[in-house]
Amino acid sequence: MRELLHRLSAGDIILADGAMGTMLMQRGWQPGDAPERINLERPEILADIARLYKEAGAEILLANTFGGSPIKLAQYGLDDRTEAINAAAVEAVRGVVHEDAYVGVSIGPCGELLEPYGEARADDVLAGYVRQLKAVVDVGVDLTCIETMTDLTEAVLAVRAARLVAPDIPLAATMTFDETPSGYRTIMGVSVEDAVEGLTGAGADMLGSNCGYGIEHLTGIAAEFRKHTKMPLQIRPNAGLPELKAGGPVYPETPAFMAERLGRLLERGVNIVGGCCGTTPEHIVAMRDALARHTTPGG
Amino acid sequence: MELMEQISESLQKGDAPAVDRLTRDALEQGTAPGQILDDGLLVGMAVIGQKFKAHEVFLPHVLLAAKAMYAGLDILGPLMEGDERLSRGKVVIGTVQGDIHDIGKNLVGIMLRGAGYEVIDLGKDVAPARFIDVAIEEDAQFVGLSTLLTTTRPVMKQVIELARERGIYDKVRILVGGAPLNRAYAEEIGAHAYCFDGMNAVDCVNGFMNRS
Numbered sequence: 001m002r003e004l005l006h007r008l009s010a011g012d013i014i015l016a017d018g019a020m021g022t023m024l025m026q027r028g029w030q031p032g033d034a035p036e037r038i039n040l041e042r043p044e045i046l047a048d049i050a051r052l053y054k055e056a057g058a059e060i061l062l063a064n065t066f067g068g069s070p071i072k073l074a075q076y077g078l079d080d081r082t083e084a085i086n087a088a089a090v091e092a093v094r095g096v097v098h099e100d101a102y103v104g105v106s107i108g109p110c111g112e113l114l115e116p117y118g119e120a121r122a123d124d125v126l127a128g129y130v131r132q133l134k135a136v137v138d139v140g141v142d143l144t145c146i147e148t149m150t151d152l153t154e155a156v157l158a159v160r161a162a163r164l165v166a167p168d169i170p171l172a173a174t175m176t177f178d179e180t181p182s183g184y185r186t187i188m189g190v191s192v193e194d195a196v197e198g199l200t201g202a203g204a205d206m207l208g209s210n211c212g213y214g215i216e217h218l219t220g221i222a223a224e225f226r227k228h229t230k231m232p233l234q235i236r237p238n239a240g241l242p243e244l245k246a247g248g249p250v251y252p253e254t255p256a257f258m259a260e261r262l263g264r265l266l267e268r269g270v271n272i273v274g275g276c277c278g279t280t281p282e283h284i285v286a287m288r289d290a291l292a293r294h295t296t297p298g299g
Numbered sequence: 300m301e302l303m304e305q306i307s308e309s310l311q312k313g314d315a316p317a318v319d320r321l322t323r324d325a326l327e328q329g330t331a332p333g334q335i336l337d338d339g340l341l342v343g344m345a346v347i348g349q350k351f352k353a354h355e356v357f358l359p360h361v362l363l364a365a366k367a368m369y370a371g372l373d374i375l376g377p378l379m380e381g382d383e384r385l386s387r388g389k390v391v392i393g394t395v396q397g398d399i400h401d402i403g404k405n406l407v408g409i410m411l412r413g414a415g416y417e418v419i420d421l422g423k424d425v426a427p428a429r430f431i432d433v434a435i436e437e438d439a440q441f442v443g444l445s446t447l448l449t450t451t452r453p454v455m456k457q458v459i460e461l462a463r464e465r466g467i468y469d470k471v472r473i474l475v476g477g478a479p480l481n482r483a484y485a486e487e488i489g490a491h492a493y494c495f496d497g498m499n500a501v502d503c504v505n506g507f508m509n510r511s
Contacts, residue, residue, distance in 0.1 A: 030450065113362075244449070244481060
């Protein structure tokens with residue numbers, strides 16, 4: 001496959017996959033346990049999910065490594081399995097890809113507040129991300145996706161780790177923002193402008209946002225990013241804020257709704273789109289069709 | 300009075316060393332510990348709380364302000380033993396059994412301490428009986444239950460049922476919070492309050508204290 005960043009600079013819009021957690025739940029994962037335990041015990045589930053998203057039209061498939069930093073894994077007593085857990089997740093996706101999709105390693109927050117707000121030391125957080133990434137580079141990853149970050153210091157440490165371990169692998173870093181009277185801010189108060197400056201300075205190739213309150217919310221965030229950067233933008237909305245129903249959370253934004261709103265998101269100059277919490281292969285199919293209509297002249 | 304303003308402003312900036320120094324200065328000048336607490340530290344925390352609610356400042360500011368508050372309380376504490384302003388109440392907190400996410404619970408603890416409450420943090424993955432045992436042993440006025448997962452919401456109900464069985468439900472206020480909760484669910488399981496964030500937890504606890 002052509003190198004991802006070349007395609008983006010040539011103007012291609014690339015579709016990424018949707019949520020992992022909800023897919024895992026349907027296949028027997030019990031929230032409360034580490035979602036990454038599946039990587040060791042049932043890797044065939046991960047291959048199955050990757051195949052579904054690939055068939056739906058996603059060209060970027062993320063491995064189940066979101067909580068794969070040893071600091072996060074230590075909360076489940078799994079930190080000594082960091083290497084095996086991360087490698088197995090990437091291997092599972094790699095197994096269903098035949099030069100027809102990019103395999104991404106997902107890097108999420110370490111699950112602890114950093115000093116001076118909490119106890120986690122920056123050196124340890126950096127070392128944790130380095131260890132996680134070292135476990136996957138040899139297996140073969142096509143991009144690194146740092147996501148759902150709210151603390152810019154932590155996000156920058158993850159970017160630095162990726163640049164240390166895998167300087168040549170395309171690197172996306174996305175944060176999660178709320179809408180406040182002071183503009184879009186993460187829980188830790190980071191503005192889009194701060195995020196652009198910090199993440200670009202640390203060496204990210206692609207910036208953006210994931211999760212949040214659905215596609216319209218993320219469309220506003222994309223516009224704000226475009227005020228501050230010309231870098232490739234990756235935007236992955238969740239399917240709205242879940243409503244609590246007796247059988248568990250229900251996400252309000254249907255595939256048709258997200259597909260209908262996709263055009264407006266793309267008009268903000270977004271280069272990679274996909275889904276976050278609550279999105280499914282059906283959402284990705286609908287987005288693929290909407291994307292085809294958007295990019296076909298007269299379509 | 301100027302020193303009290305300086306304490307308040309240093310606290311708002313999250314400058315713990317300055318709060319420490321200014322608190323000592325105020326004591327040397329003969330200011331009563333209770334006045335330093337009321338007119339300096341608590342005034343500063345109230346300003347930060349209001350600004351946080353108005354989204355003028357964000358979580359990091361509140362956390363640093365709360366830590367600066369501790370710097371003052373560490374000095375005033377021994378001088379104010381038995382003063383009810385200092386221990387405004389006891390709160391037992393924890394993340395419920397089956398869940399190990401504790402950032403939210405830790406934030407609540409920091410903010411409650413910063414507001415002058417004694418916080419007994421039981422950690423994460425806490426069994427229902429432990430909340431109730433400790434609340435009884437410590438004669439706490441509040442129990443705060445946290446979870447990030449939908450699957451562990453029923454554990455909160457178990458804690459509340461146990462509080463009823465053990466006869467403390469009418470004495471101890473049970474507060475719940477976390478991403479998978481809302482007011483309707485909290486009411487359904489019989490929690491005394493639903494708190495949507497750490498600062499709101501402080502408001503809830505203050506509200507109950509003022510009513511009692």
